[in-house]
Amino acid sequence: MRKRTWGFVASGLLVSLLLAGVVSGFASAHPDGLESALREGCIVDAEGAVTGGDCPAQREQEHEIGGPLADYGVTGIADDTLATGLSGVVGVLLTFALAGGGFWLVRRRAGQPTGDGDAAAQPTSAAGVG
Template identity: 50%
Template sequence: MTRRWWFWAAFAAATLLIAGVVSSFASSSPDGLDSATLRGCEVVETSDGELLDGDCIAQHAQEHPLAESPLADYAVDGRDGTGGWAGIVGVLVTVAVAGGAFWLIARAKPNAAKPKSAVGD
């Protein structure tokens, strides 16, 4: 039992370290999909923010419903330099949700998944 505990402890530490450190180096530059959707447009800075000029797929994009969520844009509350913390929180939330789902599945009655046999078998 102790070996298993050490494995999970090392796994958790490595996961949180990678999420915290690697996430802080995430680029804010557009990725390939963003670049492809911006083809044919030019981003123009205005007093109201950025505006797309031209004809491209990105002009038809809408704001995501979770754009104002606490971890949107790989940052905590939109603050610069918090990508590492956002990565750690993301890992913790993912592990909690997945762990809860697996726990519920494991607690399900074992006979519930078995098909019922025909009468007279």
Template identity: 60%
Template sequence: MKKSTWFILSGLIAALLLAGVVSNFASSHPDGLDSVAREGCTFDADDNITGGTCMAQSEAENQTKDSPLAGYGLRGVGNDVLSTGLSGVIGVVATFAIGGGVFWLLRAGTRDRTKQNA
């Protein structure tokens, strides 16, 4: 196998391990953007906004909340760890397939132009 093939495969394996295993150890606390959006508001024990002024008050409900991969999990899988891992793996595979397809198309277009100029 060529060096580039080994490089791509090792990157894919690393991404699959990170998405499938390490993703389960991610923090459940709001990320930086969520934290900034919540600044200036007060919250009750259930984390509902009770007062103040912040960007989070104009937040709308997620329109993809009923999709199979909503909420960093896979709908229909009862085990949270497995659900999160599988959704990460599906995301990596989909991203790799789309990215690989785009690069394949670009490479094929370059080859066609090279043959026409020869």
């Protein structure tokens, strides 16, 4: 990979980490579009809890498995802003690692010769002469 490409990837990762780690702590506590759609027809109290009506959100339950990053936070950290930021950073790093590994595997596989002697698989020079 060229130096310019590495700089682009590194700057994209840095911006993603800053957004996930810092900006996510300021995200709105109000329901997003999906939650709002699921709450249509519900009766909601002042704290945002569903108390009645007829809507899909009435069947909402806690996730059975849970996990260290459940509910947009890191389990065991009392400060919600810090827990949300760390959860975002971990998510960005995991996504970057999985995507980077996938791209590496595809690139590595695409660079292997086919072994069938096909002329189309042979690289050509800048002048177009193979």
